[in-house]
Amino acid sequence: MEPDAAQNPSPSPVPPPISAYYQTRAEHHAVVTSDWLAHAAAAAAAFPGADTADAAPPPSPGGGGVIEEFNFWRRKPEAAEAVAAIMALAAVIRSSRATTMMELEIELKKASDKLKSWDATSISLSAACDLFMRFVTRTSHLEHEKFDAAKSRLIERGEKFGEISLKARKTIAMLSQDFIYDGCTILVHGYSRVVLEVLKLAASNRKLFRVLCTEGRPDRTGLRMSNELAALGIPVKVLIDSAVAYSIDEVDMVFVGADGVVESGGIINMMGTYQIALVAHTMDKPVYVAAESYKFARLYPLDQKDMTPAHRPIDFGVPIPIGVEVETSARDYTPPQYLTLLLTDLGVLTPSVVSDELIQLYL
């Protein structure tokens, strides 16, 4: 293995920066393979540098604190990244020494900007920060309230966000039961906690259905998903990613999660979602997106290249020949015309309503 690892870096002289978002997700998925071991070693090599970088700004404990707090919450598998961001911002409020809402707002703005720039590729991170800042802005307009009361209310709101996230998943799972019927076959792509919750609730309601999982290279998220589903007693079949078109005729519906829901009503999700949606749309299979409302973001991509690039390492198992390019993007954008419905904690929405909700929220 060592000679192969040594040869791999040379074909790519300038490796693109690895997306921390997908790195964390890979750790959470914890698929133990030889590839994972190699990546774990690389990650371990990278993390001491990150810790050192974090240690560098001790003179400004507030600034460094938000990143440390975020990393602390981020490592918990059951917590979404948005929840980690909200928790970090709540910690900033708690440790803040500001005496007016204006000062607190400015301080939060700096912390929020620092969080967003820490990983520019994470949509839910940006969306959560914007959402919390919007809430803070609206709270600060309530002049009649005292500063201490407002501050404690903000902290309480931030800390309850984790509950909101869990409740959101349960709400979405409840709403989704109307779409799952006995004898249906569901195609899922990627590892999504919300989709897993949906299928778990359907199984506990004693519905009989079958699940087809895509393999989900290079992270092999499908293996993790199939493992969880099999543990619940759900019949599951794993497909290699290119077998979707072959198997689509036995599929009744497609369930996917979303890394972000954008203003056009489309979604940004793990690479391959757009391809599956195109196939399902052509074969007249409905595509349902299960996503929490805090993943709604004020972005409007026009095509795949219109997003901030998010790269991740891909191990093909053999050395890549010199001079060969590798597409390392981790996600794609699915336009709204290929999506049937969005199952969110705000209700079952058509893609065109996403923009309306965002306008209501931010206008």
Place this chain on the structure above:
Amino acid sequence: MDLRRPPRSSSGGVEPKIRQVGFFTPDASAPSEPMPPAAVVQAPSAQQRPVTASPPASDDFSQGRLSPVMIPPPRHADHLALGPHPPAAADVVLATSAPVRSSPRLDIVSEIGDDDSWSRAPSAVELEENKCGLAEIRNEGAPASIPQKQKTSKAERRAIQEAQRAAKAAAKEADKSGKSAGAAMSKQAKPAKTAQKKDVPQAASTLASEKKATERPPEREKKLDAPHPRMQFDDVHKVEKAKKRAVVNQSEAQNRVELFRHLPQYVHGTQLPDLESKFFQLEPMHPSVYKVGLQYLSGEVSGGNDRCVAMLLAFKEAIKDYTTPTNKTLSRDLTAKISSYVSFLIECRPLSISMGNAIRFLKSRIAKLPHALSESEAKTSLQSDIDRFINEKIVLADKVIVSHAITKVRDNDVLLTYGSSTVVEMILDYAHELGRNFRVVVVDSRPKLEGQGLLRRLVAKGINCTYTHINAISYIMHEVTRVLLGASSILSNGTVYSRVGTASVAMVAHAFGVPVLVCCEAYKFHERVQLDSICANELGDPDVILKIPGKAEDHLKNWADSANLQLLNLTYDATPPDYVSMIITDYGMLPPTSVPVIVREYRKEQLWI
């Protein structure tokens, strides 16, 4: 009781003719009541039949119109026509005075009729010869107006003054139509004048119903100040009425296009010289408004934003020079003034959606002025409101649109734009300033060829450009990565209402899979729904189509002589929302399906009523 009045008055009319008795009002009314059976017995007489037939005719007339305002004009006009028979008219007047007094509404109606009848005298004679039924109706209505004059001198003076105003308006219309040639032309011109005058009462009644004015003086002023009903052509629910009138309007312009008969089609060549020659005659019009009207007519100021800004600045000047007349409130009189200015501007060129929204904004601000404000304070407040509207809804909105759109311009992009849009030009300039490496394809079309001006400005800034005609758009679209379009308006179903040709560009781009970005300020949004570009549009000068630069020989010089040839110069078209990828507005980037939300949020900001 109202329905019973006409029959009694008619029967009363019969009685005096036979007996020639009863010169006093109470005496005339008393005999009419106990004599109905006698009138019935005398009905077989040939002379009496027309008189008895008039009550049902008038009833049908009023029911069909559903507007009491429409009754008096023909009656009084007919009375003037019956001048040669003074003794009979005098008898009828005396007989019918009783029912008129009993109803105050009839007084109002008859006064309005009195005003209209003065201006209608010449054309009424023509109508009488053509239609006997209308003459009978006028027999019924003619005597109603005379008692009003005898009653109050103040009302009489007002009527005379307003009749003079109406006469002046009629004279202006006659001059503008420019049809004073030989006998044949004069015959065609008179029906046109009649049609135009007929539109006046309907427009007045429409305005009255819309504004719900309950007081007489402001209502009358508004009606007189709004003689031109062209704005109604923009409403879908007025199309049927417009089509009915279209038949009469055929002589407005030669060789009208059948499909667009419901839209006003006027001869363009004579409008500007006529208006210029009347500069010193348009005393009520403020010079700045007059100047803007001339600019509209000559095409010097065009484009939704430019026209809107020019109009608002002219109104600002007019408000600055405005003084409130005695016995009038500022808000009502100023609103009437603004309405008259708007009518004048509509004459020069129909309003765009942006101008309509701006006018609504201005009128709502006038209506909301506190009563405690002094005149100078109110005027200052209105002027600052206009400045704020221009800065926030147009200037600042354009900057926000540019900041949003610039995120979609990347290096090595090929941007296609159609015609000349101010905000699109700003986007291209800003992208160039940021050092983006992109190329611009300017698509143009006759007859305006607006893209040429844009092309010169872009090349002067050093932007790499390609220029082509709309015919070649499918050939060039394969190398385009983005399409940037402006819009005159966006309707609530997402339809983009813009320069004619925009729909073609958007459809070709959609077929090639190229994203179409429409840049439009939010104040141009409208809650109307429109499915095509036929029921509402603006027709340009058909002669412009014939002029081809560089071509000496003119094959269609006398195209108007051929009845089978019509030239159509459309100004706008409607792009369905399916072909639009994104709408960039000052509230962000939206899918076309979210336009109603923006329209609704605009209402919440209380910028409109």
